[in-house]
Amino acid sequence: MxxxxxxxxxxxxxxxxxxxxxxxxxxxxxxxxxxxxxxxxxxxxxxxxxxxxxxxxxxxxxxxxxxxxxxxxxxxxxxxxxxxxxxxxxxxxxxxxxxxxxxxxxxxxxxxxxxxxxxxxxxxxxxxxxxxxxxxxxxxxxxxxxxxxxxxxxxxxxxxxxxxxxxxxxDFKPRLPLEHVYHEEEYQQDKEVYERQLDEYDALVSSYYEERTEGKRKDRWTEQMALMLEKRxxxxxxxxxxxxxxxxx
Structure with missing residues (x-):
């Protein structure tokens, strides 16, 4: 690198x-x-x-x-x-x-x-x-x-x-996995794969917040996004x- x-x-x-x-x-x-x-x-x-x-x-x-x-x-x-x-x-x-x-x-x-x-x-x-x-x-x-x-x-x-x-x-805030963001040849739309990647990322983000705040926060990324986007x-x-x-x- x-x-x-x-x-x-x-x-x-x-x-x-x-x-x-x-x-x-x-x-x-x-x-x-x-x-x-x-x-x-x-x-x-x-x-x-x-x-x-x-x-x-x-x-x-x-x-x-x-x-x-x-x-x-x-x-x-x-x-x-x-x-x-x-x-x-x-x-x-x-x-x-x-x-x-x-x-x-x-x-x-x-x-x-x-x-x-x-x-x-x-x-x-x-x-x-x-x-x-x-x-x-x-x-x-x-x-x-x-x-x-x-x-x-x-x-x-x-x-x-x-x-x-x-x-x-x-601390560095973890990003979405590369495989979830990068598509080759065409947009990948396998819902099971998509959901699994989101689950894995939710666990990573939740762990990040829990460690950073000594257990005061555990929110998931999808939870954050849904709450934010619900607001106009x-x-x-x-x-x-x-x-x-x-x-x-």
Whole structure:
């Protein structure tokens, strides 16, 4: 196993950081690495907003569900799907690009481009000895987040990333077995095999929680997922996205 694979397979979310800001050089290295990610048809349909101001971090921390590590970190990044620049390009070049950039396909391109860039950023940060935590709670209150970030039409904040010097050393959380995730030639649909793999993973996750909490938790992964997915959250998203002139058709 080489150093890159070792780094990738040892990823853990860090939710407590030392009170030490990232340097401008570290920020540039992380963002530059993000920009080196693959991008659909060279579209580069994303932007990254970095937050240094303590008060702005505090406001965002409240909006995402009072997650302290959104406020207390070395730097906070927000990854956005962005076709604002492409709208300007259309006007600059005298082309009608709006039907394209307001399509579901291009909305997906923006999400995928931003996600690829973010994962490059995460790996770059971890290679520098930093820790990261993705923040999906950015989407809890997007109208307020957009106001804080001053994002224009055709720009949707997707998720945040807290980055900093780790002040904790959490255990690695076990993932689904490779055989459950990786299919060859076609999607495998043997229900008995599928159920057995889930049972085995439930036992692994339950054991992980029991050991980590000294017996206070034993929840199974399927139990967690069912309870989470039963709750309807962020159901305003379609309307919000459409109002921001993304994913209209």
């Amino acid at each position: 080489n150093d890159v694979i070792s780094l990738l397979q040892s990823h853990r979310s860090i939710r407590k950081f030392k009170d030490q800001p990232l340097t401008d050089e570290q920020i540039r290295l992380i963002v530059g690495s993000a920009q080196s990610a693959s991008t659909s048809s060279f579209v580069q349909a994303y932007s990254i907003i970095g937050i240094k101001e303590k008060e702005k971090k505090r406001k965002l921390a409240e909006l995402v569900g009072n997650q302290s590590y959104v406020e207390n970190n070395g730097h906070f990044f927000v990854f956005c799907a962005d076709f604002h620049r492409h709208e300007l390009i259309g006007k600059r070049e005298g082309k009608d690009v709006l039907p394209s950039i307001e399509s579901t396909e291009k909305f997906m391109v923006g999400i995928i481009d931003a996600s690829l860039a973010a994962q490059n950023a995460a790996v770059a940060a971890e290679s520098l000895g930093l820790g990261i935590c993705y923040i999906g709670g950015i989407r809890n209150n997007l109208p307020e987040v957009k106001e804080i970030l001053k994002t224009p039409e055709h720009v949707i904040p997707l998720f945040g990333m807290a980055v900093g010097y780790p002040d904790q050393d959490p 959250v962020r159901m305003y998203m379609k309307e919000f996205v459409q109002k921001n002139k993304m994913d209209l058709h």
